[in-house]
Amino acid sequence: MTARFAATELNLSNYRTERRYRLMLFSMTAMLVLPVLIILGILVLKGAPMISWEFLFEFPRRGMTEGGIYPALLGTIFIVVVDLIFAMPIGVAAAIYLSEYAPDNWLTRTINLAIINLAGVPSIVHALFGVGAFVIFFGFGTSILAAALTVAIMTLPLVIVATRESLQAVPQAFREACWSMGASRWQTIFAVVLPNAISGILTGLILEVSRTAGETAPIMFTGAAFFLPFLPESVFEQTMALSLHLYVVSTQVPEVPEALPYGVALVLIGIVLIMNAISIVFRSYLRGKKKW
Amino acid sequence: MVASETRTKVLEVDNLSISYGAKTAMSGLNLDVYENEIFGIIGPANSGKTSFLRAINRMDAFDTNMKVSGSLRFMGTEVSAWRNAYALRRQIGVVFPLPVGLPMSIYDNVAFAAKLRGVKGKAAIDEVVERCLTRAALWDEVKDRLDSLGSQLSGGQQQRLTIARALSQEPTLLMLDEFSIAVDPVTTMRIEDVLKELKKEMTILLVTNLVQQAERLADRTALFLSGSLIEIGETGALFEGQTQDQRTKDYLEGRFG
Numbered sequence: 001m002t003a004r005f006a007a008t009e010l011n012l013s014n015y016r017t018e019r020r021y022r023l024m025l026f027s028m029t030a031m032l033v034l035p036v037l038i039i040l041g042i043l044v045l046k047g048a049p050m051i052s053w054e055f056l057f058e059f060p061r062r063g064m065t066e067g068g069i070y071p072a073l074l075g076t077i078f079i080v081v082v083d084l085i086f087a088m089p090i091g092v093a094a095a096i097y098l099s100e101y102a103p104d105n106w107l108t109r110t111i112n113l114a115i116i117n118l119a120g121v122p123s124i125v126h127a128l129f130g131v132g133a134f135v136i137f138f139g140f141g142t143s144i145l146a147a148a149l150t151v152a153i154m155t156l157p158l159v160i161v162a163t164r165e166s167l168q169a170v171p172q173a174f175r176e177a178c179w180s181m182g183a184s185r186w187q188t189i190f191a192v193v194l195p196n197a198i199s200g201i202l203t204g205l206i207l208e209v210s211r212t213a214g215e216t217a218p219i220m221f222t223g224a225a226f227f228l229p230f231l232p233e234s235v236f237e238q239t240m241a242l243s244l245h246l247y248v249v250s251t252q253v254p255e256v257p258e259a260l261p262y263g264v265a266l267v268l269i270g271i272v273l274i275m276n277a278i279s280i281v282f283r284s285y286l287r288g289k290k291k292w
Numbered sequence: 293m294v295a296s297e298t299r300t301k302v303l304e305v306d307n308l309s310i311s312y313g314a315k316t317a318m319s320g321l322n323l324d325v326y327e328n329e330i331f332g333i334i335g336p337a338n339s340g341k342t343s344f345l346r347a348i349n350r351m352d353a354f355d356t357n358m359k360v361s362g363s364l365r366f367m368g369t370e371v372s373a374w375r376n377a378y379a380l381r382r383q384i385g386v387v388f389p390l391p392v393g394l395p396m397s398i399y400d401n402v403a404f405a406a407k408l409r410g411v412k413g414k415a416a417i418d419e420v421v422e423r424c425l426t427r428a429a430l431w432d433e434v435k436d437r438l439d440s441l442g443s444q445l446s447g448g449q450q451q452r453l454t455i456a457r458a459l460s461q462e463p464t465l466l467m468l469d470e471f472s473i474a475v476d477p478v479t480t481m482r483i484e485d486v487l488k489e490l491k492k493e494m495t496i497l498l499v500t501n502l503v504q505q506a507e508r509l510a511d512r513t514a515l516f517l518s519g520s521l522i523e524i525g526e527t528g529a530l531f532e533g534q535t536q537d538q539r540t541k542d543y544l545e546g547r548f549g
Contacts, residue, residue: 103356174395176388182381
């Protein structure tokens with residue numbers, strides 16, 4: 001009688017296999033955490049002593065071996081803001097078109113292919129494109145505007161894809177219910193689709209900000225300067241930027257104290273993490289309000 | 293049917309065919325629906341019932357894959373000839389199989405159609421919301437929480453909410469597509485009572501997979517089978533066995549397959 005319910009050899013071996021694979025997959029996943037912890041750990045350990053009011057809000061001194069990072073910090077913020085002014089409306093509008101209006105034809109497929117390819121172009125190639133198009137052809141010179149436009153083009157696919165995904169996550173039934181009441185596509189988008197996709201759209205924008213703040217190659221030829229003793233007064237001037245500054249103090253300037261590059265890196269990653277945190281808080285707030 | 297020819301025809305369907313790409317969903321449909329009747333449509337899955345409803349309110353405009361041919365007149369005018377498709381859809385209320393409470397407040401769910409129609413002023417919209425929720429037998433349950441999310445109501449409440457929403461369009465034609473699929477029997481009965489009342493003011497197209505529901509509600513019933521109309525008749529007569537087609541008899545008696 002009992003034998004019928006006892007585990008057979010086959011059951012046991014299945015169970016062992018199951019356990020083995022789960023352990024393997026889990027350890028692969030856990031390994032992802034390791035680099036993050038190590039990077040953050042080293043940065044905080046070595047960079048934290050550098051962080052002070054003066055470090056954040058003073059100009060570099062003595063050939064950038066002393067003083068703060070104020071112009072670079074401000075420059076990165078300028079580039080991000082100008083980048084968002086262009087990338088956000090274009091990206092969100094393109095995503096709305098692709099998700100809500102575009103028929104399934106060769107043109108749409110071509111556009112989608114172009115977006116994927118745009119995302120795959122190496123950043124240094126974007127940099128050269130930016131020099132040719134914005135710096136020379138449009139005559140913006142090496143400037144905040146040219147740098148921000150170059151990064152905007154580079155990061156557009158990110159915004160478009162994230163926004164499109166979040167729009168498509170809104171159930172089709174909502175749209176049909178809305179249409180059947182006599183709402184147009186735009187009224188439907190405005191009343192039902194966008195309010196429910198907003199958290200995903202926000203994620204896309206945060207990703208965009210993080211990428212923009214961290215990019216070096218596309219801005220070093222188009223608008224970021226090695227060192228400037230003053231702040232830019234318009235978008236047509238060059239600026240310093242955190243990412244390039246990190247590269248400079250790490251490799252180009254002799255006799256920089258060891259902690260300084262770590263401090264710069266910590267500020268850079270801090271901006272990204274703070275943006276992420278804000279988006280998480282904002283999203284959970286929005287999710288609490290909207291549910292289906 | 294004694295005086296049917298003198299009654300106003302809300303829908304006149306003549307040789308209607310619907311296809312999605314290479315797949316035909318409905319072919320050669322002919323039928324008329326009269327004012328103030330409940331017209332039941334029964335039939336198994338994939339018989340073209342929902343496609344027919346979608347052709348009436350021109351959802352093919354949102355689905356490039358869907359092709360409609362033949363003649364389909366609503367209130368005497370070809371639906372494809374309505375210059376303003378939005379105005380056409382506003383006259384046709386739709387209730388879907390699974391309740392679709394829009395992710396907005398209960399109040400906004402019902403106020404939405406009124407706002408689309410151009411009703412202005414809080415007092416006027418308040419009136420529409422209360423009247424429609426009352427007629428859908430939901431007002432008493434939600435009147436104290438009109439600001440909470442429509443999508444958080446129970447399934448049966450949500451389905452009554454969608455009926456209230458359809459009523460807020462002040463429709464000429466109300467189309468219900470298997471409305472009771474996700475609704476408990478008690479709520480189903482309440483909704484059926486509501487429908488019997490509504491019949492006095494509008495025409496109702498009732499697609500149902502419950503043969504008994506058609507028997508209880510419909511004045512006339514049509515059987516669809518794999519994209520074609522098998523038979524239309526007075527519901528009472530059909531259920532008494534006066535059918536032209538053996539398949540209708542089999543379907544009504546549940547001997548099908």
